[in-house]
Each structure stands twice: as structure tokens, then as C-alpha cells.
Amino acid sequence: MSSTARTSVEDIQRALARGGVQEIAFRAEVHPGGRATLGLVWPTPVVEPAVGYPDLGVLILADGVLPEPWLRLPDPVFQAAPAPSANLELLERTLRERLPGAIGATEEEIAAAEARLGVTLSDEIKVLYRVTRVYSGDDFDFEEAERAGEAVGCELSGLEHLRSVDGAVRHPGWSLGAERAVSSGPDSAVQALAGSPGWIGFGSNGGDEFAVDLTPGPAGHFGQVILVDHEQSLGAELVADSLTDFVLGRMREESRDRRGDNLPAVARVGTECLGTIQAAAHPALEVLTIGAWDGAPFSLAPVMGLPRLRTLTAVPGTLSDPLEVAALTGLEFLELGAQEWRVLLDAGAVPRTLKAAAIKVRDQEHLPVVALANEILALWDRPQIVQTLLAGDLGPAT
Template sequence: MSTLHEFTTWEPLLHVLRSTHTATPGAPGGHIAGRIATDAYSMSMPWGGTFTMHGHASDAADKEPELDAVQRVRGVLAEAGVDGVSFVTRMSPDGPAALHLLHFGPAVEAEVGGPLPGALVLVEGAVPEPWRRLPDPMPAAELSPAADPAALESFLRERLPDAVGATEAELAEAEARLGVALPDELKALYRVIRARWEDWNGDYESAVQVAEAVGCELLPLDELYIADAASRWLSWRSAALQAEAVDTRSDTAVQGLVGSPGWIVFGDWDGDRLAIDLTPGPGGYTGQVIVLTREESVGAGLIADSLTQLVLPGRVKRGPRSRADVEPPAVAHVNIRSLRSVEAAAHPALEVLSIGRWEGEPLSLEPVVNLPRLRTLRAEPGTLAEPLEISRLTGLEFLELCPQDWRVLLDADAVPRSLLAAGIKVRNDVDPLPVVDLSNEILARWDRPLITRTTLEGNLGPLP
């Protein structure tokens, strides 16, 4: 671990934290917690009692001691090959200080925005159910009447007479790498332009001409990739609580999926990705062009019925079909602003039940006990009338509860064995150490690697 577990490595940071949290050191139960990571996006630091994301302190020009102290630890993390570490410290105004370093390990996701553990992954390699879904077979799916590989190739050769195209051997190599046959329209496109930067001799205008001709920034042939579920990573908790359920209805052109082995990404469209869809929905065409937006991790939108339609001028483009959402949602929120009862959320298609802020009597889970697709439950503290009812939800794969409700389940040995991951619902300002102890108790039930805690002690001297 290099010098990561030496008190002197952390001493400058502890001095800064003690000076900016004058009400905390020495207070009964007082603690200061944060997370430092080599990736600034994953950091959170409690400057002045307020968490700041990405490790940035406000008024950075006036915060050189803070930034220097953080950079000192980040440098040691990088040397040790450690992505990040959470910390909890208790310091006395007189000088004694204890620092607890928390290494989450392979079974725990770090939570962006704080020092607490994120999702506890109880089964190695497990992913949420939407990430496991494969496209439904559509044997009747056909090419669009607008698909015309010959016309597409002819148009592009006219627009890009000096372009360097791919050879048949290069096309075959791309197919072998991807494990799927390229559709005729895509091969026609790359026969004209293989989109390698070296082919343009550093001429940016040539790249612009290609983008204007094709309608997007074309990926080089050897950078085509399959937009399967693994290519659209999301944290376990976020994925399990997806607000947009994955579904495919009878009139949809694009199947409601996280990813598909038939989505071949070929272009960049203002930061979003364009793909050829070889696994269309019941209302779509094989080879249609879809967009995977960077804001979403589920689903894709329809752009054109074919690549020919996308590229050739005068061909009508089309976007996602709008349709009334007449069926109850697969994700239900019960709280003071949304649904007012668990009964109102219960229906056979329900997958995710989220119980939030509640001012009435605690709620029973009886109405959702036998629902076949319920996979996720999260409940705010004090919202459940009887936490042990959770043991009857035999299909749950993700469960997020407050420590008190987890305690009830653990003491009764009633945690559903179907769980693949779990979360502990607490405020970001709570002491992480009891949360870590509870997390390890849950992890131990599945024989998973535990969160390790290393305690360092030293003396900072009295406050000035």
C-alpha cells in the first residue's frame, strides 16, 4: 500500500479538516468523513461542513492548502494502484486523532457524492435484470423498401470521389471481430470511405466533408462496435431503480433494451451514437438507424428506416413514434406527491417499487407479494408497517432499506435469498462506520469480500 497507511500521509489533510470543522473535533460522536479517488469525479470532500463533488473546494484560489493536501493523498493512491478510499476521522482540539480508512473491495460499489458504500453486489458478476435481457426474435422483420445499397454507394462515390474505401478483406476482418455479418448498406458505405484519419493526411476539411455527406461523424471501420448491455454501464443502484422501464410493445420500431448484439454502432451524432439495428421491434425494419443518447442508459430512438434514407437527400427521415402510455408503469413511486398507496402500484407488470416520503400510517406490502415481475424494492425509513413482509417477495434481486429495517430482517434471518445486490438507505452525513459494519454483516451472509477498515492514530498538536 506504499505510504497510504501512514499517518503522515494524511496529516496535512487532517489539519485542514480540523481547522474548517471547528464545531466537530472533540464533540461527542463527532466525525468528519469523505472520499478521495484518483478519478476526481468519484471524490467528495467535506469542506467547511459541506460536501463538494469531484473534490473541488469553493474559491479554489483561496484553498491551496486544501487542494495540496488532497493531491498529496491522490498521488499516494496512484502509486499504490488504488482507485479510491473513504475515510472517517475523529480529532481532538488537543491533538489526538484517529483516522479510519475504508477500502470497499470488489463486492461494493463506491457511491458518487459521499464516503458511504454504494450497492453491495451479493453475487459475483451479477447485473440487474434489464442488463440481462436479450432481444425478442422477430422472424418476420424485413428490410425497409427504402434500403438501396447500390444507390447509397453511387451517391457517396459522387460526393466523395477521393475517399479511400475499405477492401473486402478489411470488411471481412471487421465482421470477424464483431462476430456478426455487416448489412449490405453498411458495407456499401465503408466500401466508399473507411474513415481512417491517416487517409485524410491530417486534412480536417476532408473529415468535415465525410460528416456532411454521411450525416454524422463516421467511425473508422476498425472502431465499429456492438452496443450490447455491457457497453452501457450504470451503477447497480441506478440500474435497479431505472425510472424508464425496459419494454417492447406491439407497435414499437425499436425493442426496449439496454443493449443488443444486433446494434452496430457506426457514427457519432453530436455526442450520441448512431447504430444499425439488426434486432428491430415489431414495428421496425431490419437495418434501421437508431440513436443511443448519452443521457440515457436504456432504449434507443429511431432515426431512419434505413441507412439509405439517412444519407440520401430528399429521403424522409423519421423519429421515435409517439404513443399514449395507457398501461400502468412498470416503475411505481408511492409517496406524498405520486401514488398514495401500495394497492395503486400493484399490477402484474410492476418491476420496481419505490416508497418515498410518507406522512400517513406505515404501509403494508401485502398487495405486491405475489407479483411475478417485482425485482426492486426501496423504502424510506418508517414507511413499512412490517419489514418482515419482504421475506415473501421471493423474486427480489435488489433491496434498499434503512438500517433499522435491515436489522429486523437480519435478526429474523429473513433476507430474501433471491437478492443479487443490496443498498443501505442513510443520509450522507451519518457516521459511515456503523453503515460499514451493517454492510459487512450483509456481505457475510453471501460469503462476499468484506469492506476492510484500517485505523491510523497520531497527534496533530493543539489547535492554534
């Protein structure tokens, strides 16, 4: 980069800093003779910044919308029972031996916690807080809290800080989340969810969260202990069949991958992937990605009518008839090339079930793409993206 160009970039950075703008999408062209253009796309709440290419990001078509996996509620667990290893007497005796003189919560305080959470806590977690409430108010005792954590096996939360794991908080954004899926089978100990009203977080290992699971999977136990990994946005790992096991150090490992990021829930068609749309068609299909492809464009006819298909992404030029998208009646996320979007817009065929959308670009000017994005946003009465084009002459390069 020449000194002139570098100075120009620094001037822009200073101007953005003065305006409180932390990031901005731009495209700059500087010709050898000095003629230069700079296109700026200003940040807006209706666009989620892209993780990588393309630079425009994801259009959010309503406030607070999330992909379906982050909204999914647990299946009923009417027959779920505590594990045989759940031993209330042993648990209480062990905790009292490890925590002599600890102050426990009253029945009224435990009932208040249940009312606040909207759940009935497991008998084991009640035993834990009857022994030590780990109170964190004005009389908080750090040493007592540390002893309680050592006795239980994690950084223990106070009774008043028990909370259910909120799936929405774990959402990684549409650019990543739209192509994710989760699935549970009859042998699943933990339901494949982002969160649950019955995942009651009670402690941590300094980063990840331990929770008692009141909504276990078909092969799980009521009150089992699970680990919610802070680096993952879906699912949880079984670590102990009961809180008794957890306190006694009798850990479990469930290594099966429950994310469902493969067939039949997620399918990828294209070079080095599936060679036909028909091969991807399955009643459980949720996410269809059509990547680079050297053959004839694909028809979407084989996936029409699939009940769970919610995400479609397609590289420009890979659809034989973009209007077939209108027949996919359950789409919540759609990513197409600019020409395919143009066809849908001109025909008034953009699916109104969409929650979010993206324009997949190749080496295109971003200003026309922004204009197209604003047409899409207008269908949902969303605010428009503001763009600025600057042109000038920097003088010949030295």
C-alpha cells in the same frame, strides 16, 4: 473551519495521496475542547460509491453483476424487413458520386466483418463499405476519411471497427441503474434495450453513436439507423428508416419516451406519490420505491408474487413487517434501513436472489453501518469492508 482543523484535513489529504487513495468515505467529529474522532471506510471493489447520500454506497454481491435491463436481449424479429425507402442502387450511385476514386472493401473483408460480429449485415451497410472501407491501418488517409464522413453524414468508422453496442458498457452503476426500467410497445420502432448484438455502430457525431439496427421493434425496419446517446444509459432514438434516407438527409424523429421510468414498471409510494402499495401492484411492476411517509407503515402483501419485481427501496420505518421482503422471490436489489436489515439478518431471511444491496441511513454513525454491511457481504462470501477509527486531541480552538 479553524486553522487547526484545516491543517489536520490537509495532513489527511497528503497521507491519502501518498497511499494512492483517490477517494474515501469518512466521518469526523471535532469538539470545541479539541477532542476529535475520525472514522475512515477504505475503498473496496465490493462497494460501489454512492451518488450522494448515503456515503457507504452499494454492496456488490458478485463480480460483474448488472441490473436486468442491461442484460436484456432483443426479442426475435422474424418478420422485420427493410424500409421501402431502402434503395441499393440510389445509395451506391449517391456514394460513388460523392466519393469518386474511393477504395471499397472486398467481399472477403465484408464476410470477415460479419463473422467477427456474428450477424448478417444489412444490404445497405454492405453497399456503403463496398464503396469505401475507410481503412484505418498503416495507409490511413485522414482526408479520405473526412470526405467519407461528409458523404455519409457522420464520422464514419472503418469496416474493421464495426461493433455491436454493448449494453453492459452503458451501465451507470447500481445506485442509478437499479431504479431504471425500459419498455417497448407494439408501436415501438426501436426495441427498448441498453444494447443489442444487432445494433451495429458505424459512425458518430463526435459524441453519440449511429448504428444500423438489425433487431428493430415491431414498428421498425431492418437496417434502420438509430442514435445511441452517450448521455443516456438505456434505449436509442430512431433517426432514419434506412441508411439510404440517412445518407440523403431524410431524417426521422421518434420522440416517445421508451424508458419506462413510470407506472406500471416503476412505482413510487409515499408522500406526494401513490398512497398505497395496492395502487402500485401490477404484473409489469419492476421497481418499487417507498419514500418518506407520515402514515402507518406499509405491508408488502399486495406485491407478493409479482413476476417482474426486482428492485425494492424503502425509507427506514415504512415497512410494517420487514420479514415480508423474504416473500419477494425475484429481488436483485434491496435497499432498507439498518433496523430492517437487522431483522432480516437475525431471521436468516435475506433474499439470496440479490445481486446488490444498500443500507439506507439517516443521521447514523457510519461505523455500525459498516459492521452491518459486512454481515450482508459475508452471506455471499465477499471481502469485508475495512474501517479505521482514529481518536486524539487537537487542542483548544484558537
